[in-house]
Amino acid sequence: MPDVKPDIKERKPATQDESEVPDGKVQITVILGEQTFKYAVKPTTAFKKVFETTEKQVAASPGTLRFHYNGQRLRPQQTLEEIEAELDEPVEFHAQLEQIGGA
Amino acid sequence: MSLFLSHHASIMAAMSNIILNTHNKLIGAVFHEDDMEDSRVFGVVRGLERDGVPVFVVSVFVPRLETVWDRVGCAKIPWENLTNVTPAPGDNFLPISVDHGYPGDYSRSRGWGQKLCYEEQALLETLMVATPQRPFIPLTMKSYKVVAKFLESAQVNPLLDPLLTTSALGDLAACHLYSDLPQIVLMSIQTVANRKYGQKPRPHHLPSPEGLSMLQVGQVNDDAINSYIDVLKMFAHPTVHVFNTFFFSRLCDGFTKVASWHKNLRHPIFMYMERIVMPIHLGSQNHWAVVSIDFKRCIVTYLDSIFQLPNFEFIKMIVAKYLADLTAHESCSFDLEAWTFVGSEETSPQQTGVIDCGVFVMANLRNCAGIRPWKVLCPTEVVAARVQFTVDTIQGVIDYPFAPPAPVAPPGVAALTAAVASPCRVTPPASVAPPTPIAPITAVAPPAAIAPPSSVIPPAPVAFPAVSPAAMASIPALGTWYVVAINKWQVDEAEGQNARLYEREALEEFHPMGALATSRSRANKKQSKSQGRIVYKMFIYFKDQIWAQSALENIRAIAKVRNYLGVEFITLPNVDYAGIGCKAMDLHYASVVYDRARSLEERDALLTVAPSIHINSAQMGPQFLEHDLHPLPPNYRLVMYTKWPHVPSPPTILRCVLPSKSRMKALTLSVSGFDSL
Numbered sequence: 068m069p070d071v072k073p074d075i076k077e078r079k080p081a082t083q084d085e086s087e088v089p090d091g092k093v094q095i096t097v098i099l100g101e102q103t104f105k106y107a108v109k110p111t112t113a114f115k116k117v118f119e120t121t122e123k124q125v126a127a128s129p130g131t132l133r134f135h136y137n138g139q140r141l142r143p144q145q146t147l148e149e150i151e152a153e154l155d156e157p158v159e160f161h162a163q164l165e166q167i168g169g170a
Numbered sequence: 171m172s173l174f175l176s177h178h179a180s181i182m183a184a185m186s187n188i189i190l191n192t193h194n195k196l197i198g199a200v201f202h203e204d205d206m207e208d209s210r211v212f213g214v215v216r217g218l219e220r221d222g223v224p225v226f227v228v229s230v231f232v233p234r235l236e237t238v239w240d241r242v243g244c245a246k247i248p249w250e251n252l253t254n255v256t257p258a259p260g261d262n263f264l265p266i267s268v269d270h271g272y273p274g275d276y277s278r279s280r281g282w283g284q285k286l287c288y289e290e291q292a293l294l295e296t297l298m299v300a301t302p303q304r305p306f307i308p309l310t311m312k313s314y315k316v317v318a319k320f321l322e323s324a325q326v327n328p329l330l331d332p333l334l335t336t337s338a339l340g341d342l343a344a345c346h347l348y349s350d351l352p353q354i355v356l357m358s359i360q361t362v363a364n365r366k367y368g369q370k371p372r373p374h375h376l377p378s379p380e381g382l383s384m385l386q387v388g389q390v391n392d393d394a395i396n397s398y399i400d401v402l403k404m405f406a407h408p409t410v411h412v413f414n415t416f417f418f419s420r421l422c423d424g425f426t427k428v429a430s431w432h433k434n435l436r437h438p439i440f441m442y443m444e445r446i447v448m449p450i451h452l453g454s455q456n457h458w459a460v461v462s463i464d465f466k467r468c469i470v471t472y473l474d475s476i477f478q479l480p481n482f483e484f485i486k487m488i489v490a491k492y493l494a495d496l497t498a499h500e501s502c503s504f505d506l507e508a509w510t511f512v513g514s515e516e517t518s519p520q521q522t523g524v525i526d527c528g529v530f531v532m533a534n535l536r537n538c539a540g541i542r543p544w545k546v547l548c549p550t551e552v553v554a555a556r557v558q559f560t561v562d563t564i565q566g567v568i569d570y571p572f573a574p575p576a577p578v579a580p581p582g583v584a585a586l587t588a589a590v591a592s593p594c595r596v597t598p599p600a601s602v603a604p605p606t607p608i609a610p611i612t613a614v615a616p617p618a619a620i621a622p623p624s625s626v627i628p629p630a631p632v633a634f635p636a637v638s639p640a641a642m643a644s645i646p647a648l649g650t651w652y653v654v655a656i657n658k659w660q661v662d663e664a665e666g667q668n669a670r671l672y673e674r675e676a677l678e679e680f681h682p683m684g685a686l687a688t689s690r691s692r693a694n695k696k697q698s699k700s701q702g703r704i705v706y707k708m709f710i711y712f713k714d715q716i717w718a719q720s721a722l723e724n725i726r727a728i729a730k731v732r733n734y735l736g737v738e739f740i741t742l743p744n745v746d747y748a749g750i751g752c753k754a755m756d757l758h759y760a761s762v763v764y765d766r767a768r769s770l771e772e773r774d775a776l777l778t779v780a781p782s783i784h785i786n787s788a789q790m791g792p793q794f795l796e797h798d799l800h801p802l803p804p805n806y807r808l809v810m811y812t813k814w815p816h817v818p819s820p821p822t823i824l825r826c827v828l829p830s831k832s833r834m835k836a837l838t839l840s841v842s843g844f845d846s847l
Contacts, residue, residue: 138431169389
């Protein structure tokens with residue numbers, strides 16, 4: 068993990084400890100406009116948790132935020148494993164508000 | 171004699187009721203009942219009149235081939251019964267029209283038919299089972315019960331049978347029977363599907379219930395469009411990439427924001443794409459539009475159902491910047507001067523409603539993604555299109571512009587009654603469906619107005635007006651009717667990856683064995699024979715679908731012998747081809763695809779049909795894309811003999827020279843009634 072930020076490095080021993088356990092966590096960053104949120108997530112955890120937490124933090128009503136990773140749309144039931152995220156690089160999710168259009 | 175069968179008692183009961191209520195001469199029924207989880211067959215009864223006597227045809231819908239063939243014992247019995255029936259003299263007997271699940275279009279099979287051997291397929295073709303041209307979401311009976319429970323608790327129409335899968339639900343919704351189909355049902359379907367595919371994710375994701383309901387009645391949100399795009403991507407032309415709705419929003423913030431988006435393209439190098447298509451959300455105006463960037467022709471097309479110049483200017487600016495950034499970042503070079511930006515009210519149909527732009531966007535996306543038949547959404551078709559897009563999204567198959575069939579449902583009764591009441595023409599039982607009236611141009615609300623897919627439903631009574639004398643008079647002179655174009659994909663060595671892709675797709679698409687061939691081609695991948703190969707696609711346009719169908723039968727027969735040749739017939743309704751001199755209402759075309767001609771001679775001798783009309787994309791309308799039509803290369807002999815009278819005598823000749831694997835073989839397609847050269 069060459070490019071991680073300092074605070075993660077501080078945690079690195081912890082993750083190393085955890086990496087001995089089969090399910091180590093992965094840090095993901097959710098970027099919504101100017102704001103960023105960081106979560107440590109197991110690769111097998113559904114994103115629903117992440118989404119709901121983010122929505123809570125920005126006080127958005129549930130289901131109104133859209134998340135994507137490298138252009139790939141993320142669904143609440145997906146997991147890091149499922150989207151085959153490259154864990155070598157920092158995992159960044161981008162959040163956007165719902166789009167709607169009629170005329 | 172009316173003959174019908176089903177694997178399910180309730181369907182049988184429904185059909186018996188329909189028949190008994192409308193016609194009291196029900197003589198016999200082939201009835202097969204079993205409780206196998208996956209053997210689901212349902213049928214539609216249609217009334218016809220033949221020689222003045224009403225008869226009934228049952229189209230049997232077999233959802234998935236493998237489920238049928240997995241249980242050979244239970245699936246074959248009724249069909250054998252069928253073939254053993256010998257109609258007594260005086261009986262009016264039409265065999266059940268049965269078509270296999272992927273008529274001429276193996277690309278949709280997605281692994282269907284893996285277990286079909288040639289004999290089985292031949293049997294299928296003999297039986298001519300009419301199935302909906304889309305796979306059902308394979309739910310088990312347990313899942314049906316779950317859905318049924320939801321339906322009960324929601325107190326939907328009790329007619330709704332648990333047998334009906336999500337597809338049928340979609341169809342029913344499409345028929346506006348269940349326009350108030352509660353969200354809970356859709357949710358339950360989604361839940362069931364998710365549960366079933368929890369381990370093995372489905373290739374696309376259903377939109378949220380809110381997204382679906384909005385797609386059906388209101389403004390369209392990103393969720394619905396993105397789900398549709400997921401489906402589109404599976405069927406899009408291999409050189410077209412469709413970005414989702416957020417691409418453009420992020421692009422507005424700068425190229426770096428979307429640089430990572432290019433990682434997930436199907437081709438590792440971005441510039442292998444001929445075209446990228448993106449929906450555009452103009453947030454300030456609450457509006458959707460589409461931009462198509464054609465790298466091959468250096469054209470940026472802006473398709474907006476409410477065209478406004480300022481928007482176009484804005485899009486131009488962003489896209490130009492994007493192109494410049496691409497040049498800088500992707501180690502590819504454009505001549506930015508050479509690019510043209512096309513945008514006007516001509517590029518997209520203009521909407522009349524105030525909430526329909528999302529629907530137009532989906533139709534435009536579909537066209538731009540290279541999915542054929544090409545279809546311009548007519549503003550009066552918006553309601554039907556919404557339904558179709560919903561169904562397509564749920565099922566993960568692009569069926570638009572074909573409207574869904576009406577399964578066992580009151581509309582059937584209506585159609586049946588109408589059929590019995592009014593005499594109508596009957597086609598020979600062996601033939602495929604006759605041309606149904608081209609979709610619901612004027613159809614908006616009433617359920618019965620949604621036409622069944624032309625290639626699925628056997629003679630829909632109302633649907634066979636043939637050609638009226640007035641329409642006959644409007645038919646242009648002979649020889650102005652047929653359009654032939656060759657589509658060529660050259661695969662050079664530099665594009666080894668593309669070549670493999672093409673080869674695999676060609677195999678998957680056109681090999682009778684479907685996915686089996688794919689695995690074989692994967693096994694052969696090491697040999698890498700694909701490099702330097704050329705894939706040809708040829709389109710022959712027929713004026714009349716009947717001719718096209720009879721030609722199809724023959725071409726398909728040949729194609730079966732030669733594994734590599736695929737044939738498909740597509741109809742192109744409602745397109746006004748000013749350049750061709752015909753109304754495209756009844757312009758139908760067949761496309762014949764030639765794969766892997768190995769030498770120039772083979773290539774040159776591909777096919778003869780004449781007289782061709784050389785048309786270019788300019789004549790085909792602003793959105794006609796380049797790989798749809800190429801001008802005819804000079805060294806192709808394309809000759810079509812023009813003694814083709816209008817109706818009903820068939821075309822005189824269609825001569826076709828097909829390359830075989832080892833040597834070139836000339837084959838004359840003697841379509842029934844065709845004279846040979």
